[in-house]
Amino acid sequence: MNFAGMTPGEWQAIWLTAKLAGLTTLILLLLSAPLAWWLARSGSRLVNSVAALVALPLVLPPTVIGFYLLIVLGPQGAVGGTLERLGLPHLAFSFWGILVGSVIYSLPFAVQPLREAFGAIDTRLLDAAATMRAGALDRFFSVVLPLSRSGILTAVVITFAHTVGEFGVIAMLGGSIAGETRVVSIAIYDYTQALNYGAAHRLSAILLGFSFLTLMLFYAINQRVMNPLKPR
Amino acid sequence: MTTLTQFTEPTAQAAGAADALLEGHLTLTRGAFTLDTGAFAFPAQGVSVLFGRSGSGKSTLLRAITGLDAATRGTLRFQGEAWQNQARRLPATLRNIGFVFQEAALFNHLNVRGNLHYALARAPASAPGALEQLAARVGISHLLHQSVTTLSGGERQRVAIARALLSQPRLLCMDEPLSALDWRAKSELLALIDSLAQETGIPVLYITHSPREVERLASRVIFMADGRIERVESLREALARPDSALFDEEGPVSVLQGSLQASDESGLASFGNPMLRLRLSLATAARPSATRLRVLARDVSLATVQPQGLSILNQLPITITALHPGGQGRVTVVCTLADGQALLAEITAYSSQALALAPGMQAFALIKSVALME
Numbered sequence: 001m002n003f004a005g006m007t008p009g010e011w012q013a014i015w016l017t018a019k020l021a022g023l024t025t026l027i028l029l030l031l032s033a034p035l036a037w038w039l040a041r042s043g044s045r046l047v048n049s050v051a052a053l054v055a056l057p058l059v060l061p062p063t064v065i066g067f068y069l070l071i072v073l074g075p076q077g078a079v080g081g082t083l084e085r086l087g088l089p090h091l092a093f094s095f096w097g098i099l100v101g102s103v104i105y106s107l108p109f110a111v112q113p114l115r116e117a118f119g120a121i122d123t124r125l126l127d128a129a130a131t132m133r134a135g136a137l138d139r140f141f142s143v144v145l146p147l148s149r150s151g152i153l154t155a156v157v158i159t160f161a162h163t164v165g166e167f168g169v170i171a172m173l174g175g176s177i178a179g180e181t182r183v184v185s186i187a188i189y190d191y192t193q194a195l196n197y198g199a200a201h202r203l204s205a206i207l208l209g210f211s212f213l214t215l216m217l218f219y220a221i222n223q224r225v226m227n228p229l230k231p232r
Numbered sequence: 233m234t235t236l237t238q239f240t241e242p243t244a245q246a247a248g249a250a251d252a253l254l255e256g257h258l259t260l261t262r263g264a265f266t267l268d269t270g271a272f273a274f275p276a277q278g279v280s281v282l283f284g285r286s287g288s289g290k291s292t293l294l295r296a297i298t299g300l301d302a303a304t305r306g307t308l309r310f311q312g313e314a315w316q317n318q319a320r321r322l323p324a325t326l327r328n329i330g331f332v333f334q335e336a337a338l339f340n341h342l343n344v345r346g347n348l349h350y351a352l353a354r355a356p357a358s359a360p361g362a363l364e365q366l367a368a369r370v371g372i373s374h375l376l377h378q379s380v381t382t383l384s385g386g387e388r389q390r391v392a393i394a395r396a397l398l399s400q401p402r403l404l405c406m407d408e409p410l411s412a413l414d415w416r417a418k419s420e421l422l423a424l425i426d427s428l429a430q431e432t433g434i435p436v437l438y439i440t441h442s443p444r445e446v447e448r449l450a451s452r453v454i455f456m457a458d459g460r461i462e463r464v465e466s467l468r469e470a471l472a473r474p475d476s477a478l479f480d481e482e483g484p485v486s487v488l489q490g491s492l493q494a495s496d497e498s499g500l501a502s503f504g505n506p507m508l509r510l511r512l513s514l515a516t517a518a519r520p521s522a523t524r525l526r527v528l529a530r531d532v533s534l535a536t537v538q539p540q541g542l543s544i545l546n547q548l549p550i551t552i553t554a555l556h557p558g559g560q561g562r563v564t565v566v567c568t569l570a571d572g573q574a575l576l577a578e579i580t581a582y583s584s585q586a587l588a589l590a591p592g593m594q595a596f597a598l599i600k601s602v603a604l605m606e
Contacts, residue, residue: 128331128339128395131300131401132355133325134350142350143339146339147340149341
């Protein structure tokens, strides 16, 4: 395999994929933390309905998600139409569109590990912190987050890797626009359609290697986090 | 029951009226359980023990008092300050409370020093070196750099106690802090808690279902049953009542207050005060600081004349104040010792009749065994 012969277009696809996965992970962390906290701790009657909604991307074909997003974010859709009336571009076939799609598609992979980590925290620790004058936010940052390290790491790695491996939603919603929506998985599909097996091979091998190394690193780090914690 | 118990403790009167009280009426429903304390008021001083069977609502009451449960309703005042009324509920973070849990509730992501510092960093400024001083006082100086996951049960509770004290609480709450410990750690920590309560002057609310812990620590006892406060009594009052819930396990018990003197020429130590002297073998007197002596009523016999030729060390003159017939043909006799302290004797109804015991009678109590409370 000739990695030296990588074309600028392929580098662009790799950079785009990394950008998409990185932004998706960042947005999902900020979004999922309060959501997972609410799911784990609120005891609200709505928890099961919301949990089902969050988990939908796990069972729906990506094409279904991509289809609905295309409708909603496109020029005739509720979101896309509104944006156009405000003088902004609609989101179909754009980077921002596939970012929205990725956030929705990877949502369960960020929420679930955080929900488990938050739910496993002994409430007496939070009570103890409260009696030592730690307010709710203080407790979240000084007790909940440090004790959820393993869950947070899991959420980050799985969300990132899952977004890198995304195909169906982007194909439906973003098409294959170089520098805008043509991520690695789309590029591989294009190369295969064009019978350029050499290039498809090269990109596939890169994704395979990346995924394997990421997961391996994740398990190695997680093992250390799970072990009796080193005192600070 | 909504009756207010009256108090006759001299300490409570000395410290003044409403501003030294914990008073209110709290309700809290958690699942199928309902706490409804009834109106209560007792001095927020010394060690107040919440005593009752499991399920009687002790922990729920403590959570309601600390403000940790948002579903708490009713009123609560602490030393004159409103902690809860119909209009508002002061959150736990603002009540200046220290809390020691049964399982210590230490933060596993911090080492021992980190746990102590957590409290210190959020407390009003304290003197430099406060952390080290308190660590030394509770005996954990050598553990400061250790991970809390490596500590023994007794060490964990010491850290939890130090952490609670470092937050400079106005009220220290302890929810069965010793129930998970072995007997040695238990007796060491009981002594520590007792002396810390005296040294710091911080009022303590202490949950237990162990009569021995009550007898060792309590200034007063708050008896709980079925989610309400049944009665509040000083320890002396609680022990003077032969049907006291404290006696459910081992039968009636007397706790005598006094101090320990070193052994005399006979090789025996003595315990008591100028009016009262009990003699103990050296093995019993291992604890020079002990101030309470525990006597089981079933270890006390009565004689109408001073017996001769007995091996029993302690034969004390008493006055009978009351006779309480108990179950199974037994009678609990309430006696007054020379210094006014109460001593309970449990004898058979047959003996009581044969000796024609009656209130007001002078007699002798023969005490077969005593235990210093460590």
